[in-house]
């Protein structure tokens with residue numbers, strides 16, 4: 001069950017005299033906002049629900065809020081803004097939607113698998129939904145005799161990772177544990193740390209070792225296939241924390257200097273239909289969320305690379321390839 005911190009929401013409403021609010025949440029959490037709507041309406045607040053997906057703290061509904069004349073945004077499912085400056089005329093409350101199931105029992109099963117191996121230090125990081133359990137996870141690992149490294153991560157929060165930021169991980173640790181549902185954060189962590197990582201899934205009560213080789217080979221496949229491309233489409237998203245026209249223009253210049261061509265297309269959500277409507281391109285350069293290229297490359301009819309990977313494509317060489325370039329926003 002998700003903890004929606006209704007008390008905190010109410011305090012925010014009263015303190016700010018909130019009259020109208022727009023609620024945004026990732027698709028998987030939208031069904032849980034009903035109880036928040038009821039709470040807000042009981043307190044005289046007019047509520048609008050954003051039907052758009054909410055991919056991360058980079059994706060804030062400023063445009064919808066301005067259009068509706070709403071100053072208050074209730075953002076569910078993420079820790080806070082990422083790569084976004086909140087304008088003075090908008091007030092946002094972030095409700096992370098913590099998940100109440102303790103991941104420690106499943107974490108312990110994974111610890112059992114490594115306890116007799118030559119493991120000294122372990123690194124633990126988590127998506128925001130499970131961050132409240134970090135202290136207990138650390139205690140459990142210490143009881144097993146491991147040294148535990150939990151670093152400051154996104155937004156200065158201990159142990160927090162998001163899809164494009166993994167500084168909470170110690171890449172030198174003998175084993176890395178990511179507490180999160182699905183493969184999204186574990187795959188990113190594998191790319192960032194250049195090693196296999198353990199995924200602890202509190203939703204399915206499963207643990208699994210996620211392969212670095214598998215994810216990196218998919219990136220290398222895309223990069224190598226883009227080397228022969230003559231005609232690129234550069235993807236720009238207008239989502240506030242993903243927007244990077246400067247990178248797109250610079251990339252276009254570099255591509256043209258290398259005797260190839262590039263168009264720039266502007267999206268909000270990047271979908272297969274929109275990409276296909278734009279016609280045929282030999283390769284795509286994605287300046288929006290870097291995870292589109294990593295996790296959703298099937299959206300693109302031909303190879304897709306991220307800005308950090310362009311240099312390998314243009315020099316037609318994978319010498320010095322750094323997997324972190326595969327989740328980088330920078331050229």
Ligand code: SF4
Nearest residue numbers: 055056058163164289
């Ligand atoms: S850019 Fe992508 S990975 Fe980064 S916060 Fe936004 S949605 Fe998440």
